Amino acid sequence: MSTTTAPNTAFAHDVVEGLSGEKKHLSSKYFYDDNGSRIFMQIMKMPEYYPTGCEFEILSQQSQDILKKLCFEERFDIVEFGSGDGVKTKQLLTTFLRNQADFTYVPIDISQEALDALQENITATLPNIKMTPKTGDYFEILDELAKSDTPKLFLFLGGNIGNYKPEEALDLLKKFHKGMNKGDMLLMGMDLRKNPRVIQTAYDDPHGITKAFNINLLKRINNELDADIALDQFDFYSNYNPENGEVNSYLVSLKKQHFHSTVLNTTFHFEKDELIWTELSKKYSLNEINNVAEEAGFSVVHNFMDCKHYFTDSLWVK
Missing domain, CATH: 3.40.50.150 (Vaccinia Virus protein VP39)
Incomplete structure (x- = not known):
């Protein structure tokens, strides 16, 4: 890739830490770059949300x-x-x-x-x-x-x-x-807390907007850390647990794969169906x-x- 923005030091550090561990995760605070903010405005307009x-x-x-x-x-x-x-x-x-x-x-x-x-x-x-x-x-x-x-x-x-x-x-x-x-x-x-079905539909919408919101995290890694993630090789999953009031959201690797970040000088490996935890939403x-x-x-x-x-x-x- 030839065009990247100046890397955010905290973002770079958190990506390395989050994607190198046994249980992979990316912080939800990184959802809200300019593009993420635009997508979230679309989420707020959904009838399910x-x-x-x-x-x-x-x-x-x-x-x-x-x-x-x-x-x-x-x-x-x-x-x-x-x-x-x-x-x-x-x-x-x-x-x-x-x-x-x-x-x-x-x-x-x-x-x-x-x-x-x-x-x-x-x-x-x-x-x-x-x-x-x-x-x-x-x-x-x-x-x-x-x-x-x-x-x-x-x-x-x-x-x-x-x-x-x-x-x-x-x-x-x-x-x-x-x-x-x-x-x-x-x-x-x-x-x-309320009817679990109301909550589940709000966080796993049929329009794919919440999925795009999560995939934008991977776009940020590509753009800001000069990575080569194949975005279509990740899916989105969200689940609500009514016993503890928690919605947890994940990105799912659709195959065994890896990507490389030039900025980080690091290659990240994923097993098929491996999860990246992206967000908690507590009720x-x-x-x-x-x-x-x-x-x-x-x-x-x-x-x-x-x-x-x-x-x-x-x-x-x-």
């Missing part, structure tokens, strides 16, 4: 109730981690502005393309909004934000917390807690939400749910 519609309903119909639950008496910041295209968040921002809330919106995303689209989308509807976008990893930006004593409402929407293993989710929430001041609040989208019960909030040092103020009780935007306070 209920989380987006459920959360849109909550933020469209209950944002005024959310505002009433906030304990801020002065100007505050709304800090959103992994903001995407902001279609759902716009519902909340519109309601807050209509109720004359004094805030600055601080969206954070690792994709500059996604942030550019977000800013255009938000300002087209809300031209007077105060907005300070930040591009980068929110683990790093959180340290910067912690230096300000302006009260903050943190948004972590879309059920993204479910993508972390239990110990990682708790670690992330403790980092949020550490970077927050007393009285700061966190509004977090959390997918709830919570209300008891689990209360327990994890308490363990991370938060108190649950209120669970805002859609009419089907498929999803909640859970409001916590430090």
Whole structure:
């Protein structure tokens, strides 16, 4: 291959580590390059993918109730981690502005393309909004934000917390807690346990869009690490376990094969039907939400749910 982008050092390291072990894996955080972000926007529009519609309903119909639950008496910041295209968040921002809330919106995303689209989308509807976008990893930006004593409402929407293993989710929430001041609040989208068939179809859709989303991880390896992966020699599989509330997704090698990365100077070998684990998506019960909030040092103020009780935007306070 003759055209590659400059390699992402962390990505390169994680690919070597993830594809060299006995149980191969690739981190779901690498789904969201510019192309991956575009594909995920397609996923959010699928009728089978209920989380987006459920959360849109909550933020469209209950944002005024959310505002009433906030304990801020002065100007505050709304800090959103992994903001995407902001279609759902716009519902909340519109309601807050209509109720004359004094805030600055601080969206954070690792994709500059996604942030550019977000800013255009938000300002087209809300031209007077105060907005300070930040591009980068929110683990790093959180340290910067912690230096300000302006009260903050943190948004972590879309059920993204479910993508972390239990110990990682708790670690992330403790980092949020550490970077927050007393009285700061966190509004977090959390997918709830429900009929297993509803969940299974949402994560293994008949259109092949979720498959493309996963295959994009291999495209990134080809493009950024100058590899020669035959994309059509991998399939996608996803499974929901209703006993623990976990969806696990995999790429499947369709034959015994290998590929080489020039950037990494490494050849990776796969057996036929060997798996690459790509994503966890955890579904919570209300008891689990209360327990994890308490363990991370938060108190649950209120669970805002859609009419089907498929999803909640859970409001916590430090």
